[in-house]
Amino acid sequence: MKTKIPVQLGQKYEIKITGMGQSGEGVGRYENFTVFVPYALPGETVEAKITLVKKNYATGEIVSIIEKASDRIKPICSVYDDCGACQLQHYSYDAQLHAKQQKVIDMMEHIAIKKDIIIHPTMPSVNEWHYRNKMQFPIGRTKKDGIIVGCYAHSSHNIINTEMCHIQKHTNNVIANAVREMATKFKLSVYDEKTHYGLLRHVVGRTNRDETQAMVVLVTAQPKIPRVREIVNFLRSKIPNLTSIVQNINTGRNNIIMGKECKILWGSSHITDRLGSLKFKISALSFFQVNTEQAEKLYECALKYANLTGKETVIDGYCGTGTISLFLAQKAKKVYGMEIVPEAIRDAIANARDNNIKNAEFLTGDAAKLMPQLYRKGLRPDVIVTDPPRAGCAPEVLKTFAAMQPKRIVYVSCNPASLARDIAILDELGYKALEIQPVDMFPQTGHVETVVLLNKK
Numbered sequence: 001m002k003t004k005i006p007v008q009l010g011q012k013y014e015i016k017i018t019g020m021g022q023s024g025e026g027v028g029r030y031e032n033f034t035v036f037v038p039y040a041l042p043g044e045t046v047e048a049k050i051t052l053v054k055k056n057y058a059t060g061e062i063v064s065i066i067e068k069a070s071d072r073i074k075p076i077c078s079v080y081d082d083c084g085a086c087q088l089q090h091y092s093y094d095a096q097l098h099a100k101q102q103k104v105i106d107m108m109e110h111i112a113i114k115k116d117i118i119i120h121p122t123m124p125s126v127n128e129w130h131y132r133n134k135m136q137f138p139i140g141r142t143k144k145d146g147i148i149v150g151c152y153a154h155s156s157h158n159i160i161n162t163e164m165c166h167i168q169k170h171t172n173n174v175i176a177n178a179v180r181e182m183a184t185k186f187k188l189s190v191y192d193e194k195t196h197y198g199l200l201r202h203v204v205g206r207t208n209r210d211e212t213q214a215m216v217v218l219v220t221a222q223p224k225i226p227r228v229r230e231i232v233n234f235l236r237s238k239i240p241n242l243t244s245i246v247q248n249i250n251t252g253r254n255n256i257i258m259g260k261e262c263k264i265l266w267g268s269s270h271i272t273d274r275l276g277s278l279k280f281k282i283s284a285l286s287f288f289q290v291n292t293e294q295a296e297k298l299y300e301c302a303l304k305y306a307n308l309t310g311k312e313t314v315i316d317g318y319c320g321t322g323t324i325s326l327f328l329a330q331k332a333k334k335v336y337g338m339e340i341v342p343e344a345i346r347d348a349i350a351n352a353r354d355n356n357i358k359n360a361e362f363l364t365g366d367a368a369k370l371m372p373q374l375y376r377k378g379l380r381p382d383v384i385v386t387d388p389p390r391a392g393c394a395p396e397v398l399k400t401f402a403a404m405q406p407k408r409i410v411y412v413s414c415n416p417a418s419l420a421r422d423i424a425i426l427d428e429l430g431y432k433a434l435e436i437q438p439v440d441m442f443p444q445t446g447h448v449e450t451v452v453l454l455n456k457k
């Protein structure tokens, strides 16, 4: 039976906002029909003009706020209205934390197994601002402004020229500004997504927690950078803590930021950061949590849930540069880490060696293939820790987790939707979620990270 959609494109409706969506947008209902309203806050009543209508939901934009939330504050960023990077600067930090906890509760209610799971209050970030150790800004050009470097505007590929991003560590702002000046001074061409002509695509900046080291990655659409030595010297003169300049070549006609090939133009192939008492090498292509100070808290929580005594064998699926693996290895008999990016595994092996950790072994490959292989070889871990990308774990991976019969599974997730789906699958496979700790890794944005403890039923 066809249900009647009660809203029409271009019309205005009064909507009471009751929740927050995946990207921090307000969620309300009009005659029981879901309407998403970006920048509207839970508790507010807004007049919204409908901009998109789909079968099961609509999207609207705020025309006026009829009833304002007491937690609504003035955003500090001058480009906040246009920029797509942050979604919650207009919400007090306490309210952001509360809304993120609620988002996890809502997601668990959705899969109907919430009843007896303890969902803790969100752990606040050590830094509310200037927490990002990694910046990835596209580079463009306009007639009016010349070379522009910054975040994409909300839901578009228009670049917002950004001289000061308040969630980036200061070094990354210095890098973005230096690269803008460099591209202008050396008259470098800029890649055009439509014609596929031009050289510079993105700049990626990375820095460590105390900002004593910095890496610039120039992502180019062609292998040759003209006047490259002069460019290296220019960047070195502009970025005082610079320790590495890398060129990444990306000839792909897609939205993926970095290609597979990296060339070191100057300095080191990596920067080094610290988590707890461990040191980590991070190269241009390696995944490393973007909020270092808070990653420490996240991993401490994963370690607490793993509840190791020193006798356990542990698998860390999706291990990146081995961060969680090495945290666990300090308290376990043996840890196996697996990861699909070979460079990250190289870093993980070097990280184990540099930290004098001998009970961690790292495997390169797709977890969906490696896990069943390890199962067939007879590996039966006591604990499994898994920290997959946003899409969550592949079904074969979850099945193998359960077949291995560990006592506990600790699931670290950056996406409550795929997490809820995987918890429901694991529940059917005999693993019950007991506790969830939401952790705020990304203040001012709608994202929430979670650590979940699941026990064998």
Ligand SMILES: C[S@@+](CC[C@H](N)C(=O)[O-])C[C@H]1O[C@@H](n2cnc3c(N)ncnc32)[C@H](O)[C@@H]1O
Residues within 6 Å of the ligand: 287, 288, 289, 317, 318, 319, 320, 321, 322, 323, 324, 338, 339, 340, 341, 344, 365, 366, 367, 368, 387, 388, 389, 390
């Ligand atoms: C969210 S990150 C977690 C990394 C690490 N635990 C950390 O905190 O630094 C997910 C990792 O999974 C890796 N990955 C993605 N797909 C994979 C797959 N099919 N098999 C194994 N690893 C994969 C990514 O390269 C990335 O390093």
